[in-house]
Amino acid sequence: EIVLTQSPATLSLSPGERATLSCRASESVGSYFAWFQQKPGQAPRILIYDASIRATGIPARFSGSGSGTDFTLTISSLEPEDSAVYYCQQRNTGVTFGQGTRLDIK
């Protein structure tokens, strides 16, 4: 099973700041990689797929980069509504998720 390790576990930032979330895969997943946002009581929402393609309706402040084993989700200028847990996910071999990064906007 491909293990995805996210860092940091928790991130606390202010509105307008830049957030950088990381995910490392235990082996190469190519560009078969996605990022999700999940708010309490809600289903996950896809932000990025195929490593760097923004999903429909996702604001331009969200961007994804990386390939192989190292991936980054960047939120360029935080809004209060970006408070959520963010998960990375691969579908190169089976489907697995990272353990999540909690982003608090203070």
Added chain:
Amino acid sequence: QVQLQESGPGLVKPSETLSLTCTVSGGSISSGEFFWSWFRQPPGKGLEWIGYISSSGSPYYNPSLSSRVTISPDTPKSQFSLKLNSVTAADTAVYYCARLRCTSGCSRGGAFDIWGQGTMVAVSS
């Protein structure tokens, strides 16, 4: 606009079979380059992929659950179902159905782009 909705019992007894249905509105589960998927999330924990079926009805399962899981289509009703047998308390979770949209072929990658709202299933006597 495609929408997904999970339904089924909210409480299942240990050793019994958990059965859920996902109803797809606004589209057919037998056409297009889509896979129809199940996930779960135990309270306070992360996401786990259970499995999916292709639009042609071929199933693919998480190896860790494959001995207990069946996912099957009901094309005329535009539904697909999940059966998980021999459940224990560890199977207590919110269960989600979702659509995988294939991007560059269907064997890898793609986008889980539409999700149901989720349904909580507790395993308890």
